[in-house]
Amino acid sequence: MADRFPLNERVDMLAAFFAADRVPHRARRLYQIRYPQRRLPARNTFARLFVNIQVHGRFEVPRAVNQRVVADEALIALVEAQVAHNPHAGQRGIAKNVMASRYAVQAILKRRAFHPYKVHLNQQLHGNDFENRLQYCNWMQAQLAVDPMFTKNVLFTDESTFYNDCTVNRHNSHYYAVENPRWVMDNHIQDRWGVNVWGGVIGRHVIGPYFFEDGAVNGERYLQLLQEDLDDLLEDVPLAVLQRMWFMQDGAPPHWARIVRNHLDEMLDRVNACTIRRLGQCIERNGQAFEHLFYE
Numbered sequence: 001m002a003d004r005f006p007l008n009e010r011v012d013m014l015a016a017f018f019a020a021d022r023v024p025h026r027a028r029r030l031y032q033i034r035y036p037q038r039r040l041p042a043r044n045t046f047a048r049l050f051v052n053i054q055v056h057g058r059f060e061v062p063r064a065v066n067q068r069v070v071a072d073e074a075l076i077a078l079v080e081a082q083v084a085h086n087p088h089a090g091q092r093g094i095a096k097n098v099m100a101s102r103y104a105v106q107a108i109l110k111r112r113a114f115h116p117y118k119v120h121l122n123q124q125l126h127g128n129d130f131e132n133r134l135q136y137c138n139w140m141q142a143q144l145a146v147d148p149m150f151t152k153n154v155l156f157t158d159e160s161t162f163y164n165d166c167t168v169n170r171h172n173s174h175y176y177a178v179e180n181p182r183w184v185m186d187n188h189i190q191d192r193w194g195v196n197v198w199g200g201v202i203g204r205h206v207i208g209p210y211f212f213e214d215g216a217v218n219g220e221r222y223l224q225l226l227q228e229d230l231d232d233l234l235e236d237v238p239l240a241v242l243q244r245m246w247f248m249q250d251g252a253p254p255h256w257a258r259i260v261r262n263h264l265d266e267m268l269d270r271v272n273a274c275t276i277r278r279l280g281q282c283i284e285r286n287g288q289a290f291e292h293l294f295y296e
Helices: 007-019 024-034 043-056 065-070 073-085 091-098 102-111 129-146 219-233 239-243 258-284
Strands: 115-118 154-163 174-177 194-202 205-212
Touching: 007 024, 007 043, 024 043, 073 091, 073 102, 091 102, 154 205, 205 219, 219 258
Parallel strands: none
Antiparallel strands: 115 174, 154 194, 194 205
C-alpha cells in the first residue's frame, strides 16, 4: 500500500512515475535504478499515488471516500452521461473521461443500480431448425425415461473455429443499464482467419482436441477424421462404454456429405451383421463369448 511508505519516498515515486511517461512498470524500474537501497514498491503503487493526487489532492485516500463521491452530484451526472452516450463503455474508460478513479465510477454505477449485462452467444435458427429441435428434445426425453443414464453413453461432438482476433470476449462485451435491454450483437464470423478444432465428450471422458490443419472443414477432411483418427482418439475410453456408445453429430454440411453418410451407413451395416452373427454364436455356446458381441 502507498501509505506504508514515508512521505519523501512517495514524492520520489511520483517523480519517477512522471519521468517514465506515467507507465507503471517503467516507473518501477526507474525507481529501482535511482534508489537501489530502498524497498521496491509494486508497480500499481505508482499509478495509485497519481490517482490519489489527481482525485483527492493527497497521497492517501480519505476515509469514507465512496460516500462522498456518491454524493457528488456533478460527478454522478458526468458518469450517467457517459453511460447514456456509450452503454458498452468500461469503468476504466469512464473514469478516464470524467477524471475520476475507477473505484468512484464503480461506486456510482452500483448506487444508481446500473448492471453490466453480458452478451450471450447464440446461433441464429432458420427454416425447420425449431421443429428439428423440438423433435430432438422429445426423443431425448423418451430415451431418458427408459434409461436415466442414457446421456453418459452419448459421444457429444462439435467443431469450433478459433480466430486470431479474439472474437467474442464476453467479459468486455457488456451493456450498462438499470433494466435488461435485451440487446443483440451481430457477429459475422465467416470472414476471419482461424483454425478449426473438433472435440467430444462422453461421460467423464474428453475426446480430442483434433485440429483440422489443412484449412476449412469439408466432407473429405471430416471423413478422414472418422476413418483414420477417431479410433486413436477413443483409445482411452473403456470398452464397456464403447459398446453402448451413441455417436452424435449436428447438421453441419461436412457431416451430411455423401461420402460421410455412405461411410456411416457401411459402419452401421457391419455392426448389424456382426451383432446378428454374435447373437447366434452366443446362443450356440450357451451364453459364452457375449462380451465380444460387437467386436472381433
